[in-house]
Amino acid sequence: MSRAILAVTLGGKVTALKIQRSIGGELFTLTKYCTGDLFRPIQGSLKTFMQHIFQEYREIIMVMSCGIAVRSIAPYVASKVTDPAVVVVDEQGHFAISLLSGHLGGANELAQTIASVTGGQSVITTASDNLGLISVDMIAKKHHLHMEDMEQVKKVTAALVNGKKVVMINESPYDIEAPGIEQVGIPQLEAMKPDALIYVGCKKELGFLRDDIPAAKLIPRSLVLGIGCRKNIEEEKLREAIDTFMEQENITLAGVKAVATVDVKKDEPAICAWTAKKGLPLVIVDRGDILPIQEQFSCSDFVKKTIGVGCVCEPAAYLVSHGGRVVAPKTSFNGITLCIYEDIRMGN
Structure with a gap:
């Protein structure tokens, strides 16, 4: 420091x-x-x-x-x-x-x-400290969460310090400490009628919430986006595929901490350009590390004959997420395969 x-x-x-x-x-x-x-x-x-x-x-x-x-x-x-x-x-x-x-x-x-x-x-x-409350930004800081909308964060913190009913929905795999804030499930929301909500997770849209309730979205940067593609895929096609995939899965890009692909794709122009524009690290996985685990995933004889392993995006994302959980399974987009795994280690 x-x-x-x-x-x-x-x-x-x-x-x-x-x-x-x-x-x-x-x-x-x-x-x-x-x-x-x-x-x-x-x-x-x-x-x-x-x-x-x-x-x-x-x-x-x-x-x-x-x-x-x-x-x-x-x-x-x-x-x-x-x-x-x-x-x-x-x-x-x-x-x-x-x-x-x-x-x-x-x-x-x-x-x-x-x-x-x-x-x-x-x-x-600061009001929350003097009232013995934990603020939204301190929850984010303590657990290394990204705050998506500071205006919403301010509204939810104001609700907290003014004694309003604020609840938390935690869809992350982590235990989030928030003393004094009740953690609930989505089905409970309608009956509870809270004044404000803290949401921890990687959903892009919170379709379960009324528009008039302020919601602070705290996003763990825990996701690994796995990418496989044919050689010299156009950058625009890759961008469109990723945008469509994230939209279909209702996942925010803010939750992605890294992109994973296989060693033969380390210089693929479209992948390199997209990750650079998004400021995301590109992690390269050696085919030798994929071989022992490839049978766990859906494989292609054509891919295996071409590069020596039968699958790319899923084992790459799995390995880079340290054996994490599937958030979005492999989806194909005309020469592009995408998937998302989540690193479930706390403070990853």
Whole structure:
């Protein structure tokens, strides 16, 4: 974790150094206070310098007044998903204030750590923490889940802190800890009439839910998309096949963590281009690893004669998912075969 610790007074330097010696980090101070090798200089104005700090560090500790800190970071605050954690500490270390990105960035936890170092008091203002509730974004962070729609996340969190009835449907293979939130099955929803829903799973559309109920979708990145195709398949045909397949199976692409194929397809232009555009890793499976298990899957004599193994997409996805479960079985699309397996290991 990259961490910057900034101080703008001589007294602040002492507190910053105390924090740094306990939890680590890179020290910065005003050029006029830069003596020795411990502190690096703040170049130019603090507000200008903070642009660099915001881009380069995921945790920022500012030993200074809240007013100075707020004015210096204001131009760079963008989103709770991307903003770094910012904690403001007074010169004497009496208070460590979680200022920005308390949940996803970890500023709340960082403030508590700093307070234990300085002997001060952490100041946490997020409503869910003060009410003893777990927020939607903290559930996502704890279990490494992707939040699809932040507006829906905000609505569901608001329902939680306002004492509304929020339930969870968990269609993932993982145990999701959410103290105080009842976990239910789809058949129970109609009778319960919840005010908001947390959904954990990889469905693209939640057809079981009324449109007027806010739903935060938390998606585990646990799926492996297996691909087999004839040589030099057109990229557009592959894209159309994948889009159709995901739509038919009602699976969101956000749940896919990797694409798997066989070694003879490692340079297949369409597969390489599609995975690159989607930012997905392409995992290549050796035919020697498929041979011992190919009888578990539907095989083709033609494929076996052509490349030496009788099937591609299913054994490749199975192996890359570490022997996971079938989510969407093999489907053929005119020279393309696709399937999806899910890695059922927690924290995969």
